Amino acid sequence: MGKRVKENEGERLIVLYDGVCNLCLTSVRRMKELRSSADLRFISIQSLEESEEEIASIQSFPREQLLSRLHVIDQGGAVYAGADGIVRILRTVRNLKWVALLYRIPGMRGMADYLYRYIAARRYDWFGKADDGCTNGSCTLPRRE
Template sequence: MSLKGNQASEKLYVIYDGHCNLCLASVARLRELHSKADLQFIQIQQLEAVKDTARLIPHIDRFDFGALYEKMHVADERGQLFAGADGVVRILRTVRGFRWLSAFYRIPGMNRIADRIYRFIANRRYEWFGSTEQSCSIDGCDLPQDRGERNKLGN
């Protein structure tokens, strides 16, 4: 959620998979929280559709879309990218009531543990939470072949 008025101290661009139910629910929750940053939410699919990504996110003109589908990314106004657990912590530092959680990330080794947990969940997000692209029949549900296979392989 963006801070009401013009008092946001910084702008962060949250890049997420718009077909992932977990990602969509997380973004919906983030919109409800009070952040001191102006959070701009951009679906990966939006970035794929435009030729000039710097139009949407300043200082970034090119993305590795394979990497974007693996982890949520957060970009700041200078073009610095934070991926996965780093991105989550970057957002938490701006949210009232959750800033204290980001302090745990500074404990030696916690960033590796947090990243492993993030990757574990991210690699199973379609299996556990489903996808908006999921097609179902009486035989069960199937994920889109390209992304579903990528996640089953742990990429």
């Protein structure tokens, strides 16, 4: 018989985020530090058109909808948005899978989604915006003359 593949091993997840949101940029930096069993690809929505990634699942999504919350797309094309997206990523992190299990408790999904939407709607007021030079997760310094 063939070798059995562990859940999430070798899997690829594309993570779309708002590249001018300071909270989003900080969250992406933290997610990049996670020891995920998946290949996580982070793409800011602002640089989506320049990206070489082919993401058919989101072509019908209006830009406003994409900017409203984080989106995670798996290899099969399934899209997980907001709290669902965060939980989808956590399912690939060995020491944090237990957090994803909490999401299955009745009422937790609705509460997590409400909290995510509440914070997302206020993220610019509370955390500010990065300047245009920070859209890819790193900021460019102004040119010296």
